[in-house]
Amino acid sequence: MQTSRTVEILVGIFIALGMAAFFMLAMKVSNITAFAETDTYRLQARFDNIGGLKERSPVRIGGVRIGRVESINYDDEQLEAIVNLRINSQHKRIPDDSAASIYTAGLLGEQYISLEPGGSEEFYADGDTIDETQSAFVLERMVGKFLIQEAENSERR
Amino acid sequence: MLDWLQNIGQAGLRVFQRLGHATLFMLQILVSIPVLFRHPRLLIHELYSVGVLSLAIIVISGLTVGMVLGLQMYNTLVDFGTEDSLGPVVALSLVRELGPVLTALLFSGRAGSALTAEIGLMKATDQLSVMEMMAVDPLKRVVVPRYMAGVISMPLLAAMFSAVGILGSYMVGVGMLGVDDGAFWSQMQDKVMLDEDVLNGVIKSIVFGMAASWIAVFEGYDAVPTTEGVSRATTRTVVHTAFAVLGLDFVLTAIMFGDQ
Amino acid sequence: MSDTRVARQQDAMLVRINDLHYARGTRKILKGINIDIPRGKITTIMGPSGCGKTTLLRLIGGQLRPSQGGVTIADQNVHALNNTDLYQLRKRMGMLFQSGALFTHLSVFENVAFPLREHTNLSESLIRALVLMKLQAVGLRGARRLMPAELSGGMARRVALARAIALDPMIMMYDEPFTGQDPITVGVIMQLIRLLNDSLGMTSIIVSHDVQEVCAISDRLYMISDGYVVGEGGPDQLKQSDSGWVRQFMNALPDGPVPFHYPAPSYAQDLLQGLD
Numbered sequence: 001m002q003t004s005r006t007v008e009i010l011v012g013i014f015i016a017l018g019m020a021a022f023f024m025l026a027m028k029v030s031n032i033t034a035f036a037e038t039d040t041y042r043l044q045a046r047f048d049n050i051g052g053l054k055e056r057s058p059v060r061i062g063g064v065r066i067g068r069v070e071s072i073n074y075d076d077e078q079l080e081a082i083v084n085l086r087i088n089s090q091h092k093r094i095p096d097d098s099a100a101s102i103y104t105a106g107l108l109g110e111q112y113i114s115l116e117p118g119g120s121e122e123f124y125a126d127g128d129t130i131d132e133t134q135s136a137f138v139l140e141r142m143v144g145k146f147l148i149q150e151a152e153n154s155e156r157r
Numbered sequence: 158m159l160d161w162l163q164n165i166g167q168a169g170l171r172v173f174q175r176l177g178h179a180t181l182f183m184l185q186i187l188v189s190i191p192v193l194f195r196h197p198r199l200l201i202h203e204l205y206s207v208g209v210l211s212l213a214i215i216v217i218s219g220l221t222v223g224m225v226l227g228l229q230m231y232n233t234l235v236d237f238g239t240e241d242s243l244g245p246v247v248a249l250s251l252v253r254e255l256g257p258v259l260t261a262l263l264f265s266g267r268a269g270s271a272l273t274a275e276i277g278l279m280k281a282t283d284q285l286s287v288m289e290m291m292a293v294d295p296l297k298r299v300v301v302p303r304y305m306a307g308v309i310s311m312p313l314l315a316a317m318f319s320a321v322g323i324l325g326s327y328m329v330g331v332g333m334l335g336v337d338d339g340a341f342w343s344q345m346q347d348k349v350m351l352d353e354d355v356l357n358g359v360i361k362s363i364v365f366g367m368a369a370s371w372i373a374v375f376e377g378y379d380a381v382p383t384t385e386g387v388s389r390a391t392t393r394t395v396v397h398t399a400f401a402v403l404g405l406d407f408v409l410t411a412i413m414f415g416d417q
Numbered sequence: 418m419s420d421t422r423v424a425r426q427q428d429a430m431l432v433r434i435n436d437l438h439y440a441r442g443t444r445k446i447l448k449g450i451n452i453d454i455p456r457g458k459i460t461t462i463m464g465p466s467g468c469g470k471t472t473l474l475r476l477i478g479g480q481l482r483p484s485q486g487g488v489t490i491a492d493q494n495v496h497a498l499n500n501t502d503l504y505q506l507r508k509r510m511g512m513l514f515q516s517g518a519l520f521t522h523l524s525v526f527e528n529v530a531f532p533l534r535e536h537t538n539l540s541e542s543l544i545r546a547l548v549l550m551k552l553q554a555v556g557l558r559g560a561r562r563l564m565p566a567e568l569s570g571g572m573a574r575r576v577a578l579a580r581a582i583a584l585d586p587m588i589m590m591y592d593e594p595f596t597g598q599d600p601i602t603v604g605v606i607m608q609l610i611r612l613l614n615d616s617l618g619m620t621s622i623i624v625s626h627d628v629q630e631v632c633a634i635s636d637r638l639y640m641i642s643d644g645y646v647v648g649e650g651g652p653d654q655l656k657q658s659d660s661g662w663v664r665q666f667m668n669a670l671p672d673g674p675v676p677f678h679y680p681a682p683s684y685a686q687d688l689l690q691g692l693d
Contacts, residue, residue: 007205014209018313021320022359028342029248029323030349058347065347283518287577290478291532291584292507298535 040067040086041126045100050081051111051136053102058112059085066091069113095120102136111136179375185296186304192297193305203306207268211314214267215260219318222255223325231334243336244345247326252349252358256319258406261365264311265398269373272303273394276377277387300378304370311366312359357413364409368401431456431491431620432477438485439472446472448644459614459621461631464641465675470624474590478512479503508536511581512590517573519565525576526561532583551579555609571602582613589619595627607634628667640666
């Protein structure tokens with residue numbers, strides 16, 4: 001069975017192109033750093049209302065992405081949402097009085113958790129819970145409040 | 158009326174018989190795969206005709222699909238002022254769905270039908286029979302290398318389809334429609350997860366590769382050894398592969414992404 | 418025990434076919450055939466088209482399973498062998514298919530080299546020498562770089578013959594070797610079959626319906642019709658046979674025990690009946 005050199009070379013190129021495509025999908029299209037789970041630590045935050053936050057939503061400090069939401073649960077006793085975060089290990093120095101808020105990127109964009117650094121000398125460690133939290137900004141509720149206020153105002157007049 | 162019922166019953170039995178036959182055939186292929194370690198050149202030769210020769214259609218289709226996606230998605234997204242998420246939208250649809258599915262459909266049209274026709278014609282011209290008489294198992298010599306070449310080629314081709322498609326949408330979105338270059342890639346990296354989206358897409362393409370190659374070699378090996386029989390088998394390969402891929406895609410999607 | 422085995426090995430009959438039945442679906446093709454094929458001789462199985470001659474060859478080669486009876490080659494029951502032993506046996510059998518069945522994607526040289534590469538670990542130079550020897554034997558050494566599509570029908574059959582004898586088989590089976598060939602090619606193939614049989618000490622089985630050619634080279638003939646053996650013996654014996662079947666076949670008479678007409682209602686009645 002003769003396999004000519006050209007055929008072998010072409011097959012080699014084919015395999016290499018396929019590998020290059022995989023490499024591009026891994027490095028350029030998806031975020032390979034988020035895959036390296038070993039280089040992260042966990043934090044927990046409790047919210048009254050998480051709005052449209054989802055698993056895999058980003059966690060940011062000063063707008064920079066430092067981790068992601070790992071899982072979301074509901075605590076039946078405290079009647080709160082529990083959000084587990086995975087923070088990249090290179091961001092170890094987050095003061096332990098920092099506050100977590102849920103914000104929306106743009107008016108209709110995705111929701112993310114923003115951490116506002118506090119002034120403490122101590123830092124969060126793996127497994128800590130963020131005490132100070134601010135719930136999601138829910139547009140419908142704001143619009144509702146605004147309308148009621150308007151109605152009350154016009155009644156008083 | 159009774160005849161009619163009887164016909165339906167017999168047709169049903171035939172379907173089951175064929176499925177059983179095909180499954181046994183598949184098992185025979187699987188136990189024969191080690192033969193390739195002794196004759197790797199057989200595989201290389203088939204990788205050429207199955208993989209390399211499918212490259213052009215996959216790259217061109219991928220590029221076109223990516224460009225069209227870029228254009229269409231942009232027009233929808235721009236109404237909400239979220240044209241920056243063009244990158245993730247295109248990348249997710251390609252990596253999760255369109256890449257594996259369209260590649261499998263194109264593959265069955267380009268390579269699968271050729272495999273069926275080749276094996277069927279070898280059968281019709283007694284080439285398989287003569288191999289048997291020479292004490293060479295045609296299953297190992299002819300079928301297994303072609304099957305494995307299909308299984309190996311499919312994920313590579315699907316990855317190329319997705320990669321080229323994303324480049325196509327980049328050309329249209331960033332190059333022509335003015336989406337921000339940085340936003341296109343950074344949003345994509347933010348949203349597309351390697352372990353969930355990319356990996357699941359790869360798993361899909363491997364499953365499709367196994368199904369499409371199985372159908373192609375079985376139809377060829379089982380073809381009625383006449384000109385008409387081979388042409389029917391070739392048609393069946395394309396049609397059955399399309400059904401199998403779309404059905405499997407639904408099942409796999411439900412398993413992989415159903416809980417989100 | 419071992420003595421009787423040796424005695425059987427020396428048996429003049431290399432292939433014995435005992436009470437062989439074969440049915441395709443519900444259609445019975447062979448209905449109890451007994452044929453003995455002597456070692457080192459050319460034996461021909463004749464019969465009209467569609468009487469199961471090719472089927473018989475495939476049964477001998479173990480590609481088909483009989484519904485009853487069996488084939489014994491050199492003391493081995495072909496259909497009782499496991500796959501490995503069957504393949505070992507097949508390495509010692511060559512078969513020339515009616516279509517030639519050359520591998521269309523391989524050159525003439527590679528076609529002949531195929532069985533050598535598959536079953537031996539010979540060096541490339543030795544394979545080359547063997548292939549050229551076999552091609553020389555069929556007179557096509559000069560055509561070794563051609564592809565099967567470039568060959569004439571007769572050349573393709575000769576290449577297929579060279580390929581079939583590549584492993585020096587003990588039995589050579591020819592399926593309709595003369596059909597559809599011009600007179601020169603027929604002469605060439607007849608000479609080759611005789612030559613190979615005598616010089617390589619092979620046992621040859623020919624399946625054919627070309628009476629003249631077959632009578633010229635065969636040592637022994639069998640005639641099959643309608644699933645039964647209807648005549649056997651040397652060429653001269655058969656020519657003088659008083660069986661109606663044999664006479665019709667040997668003398669190419671259009672009507673006889675094998676009717677000219679396909680079964681139908683009477684001609685007059687059919688014409689008068691009008692449309693179906």
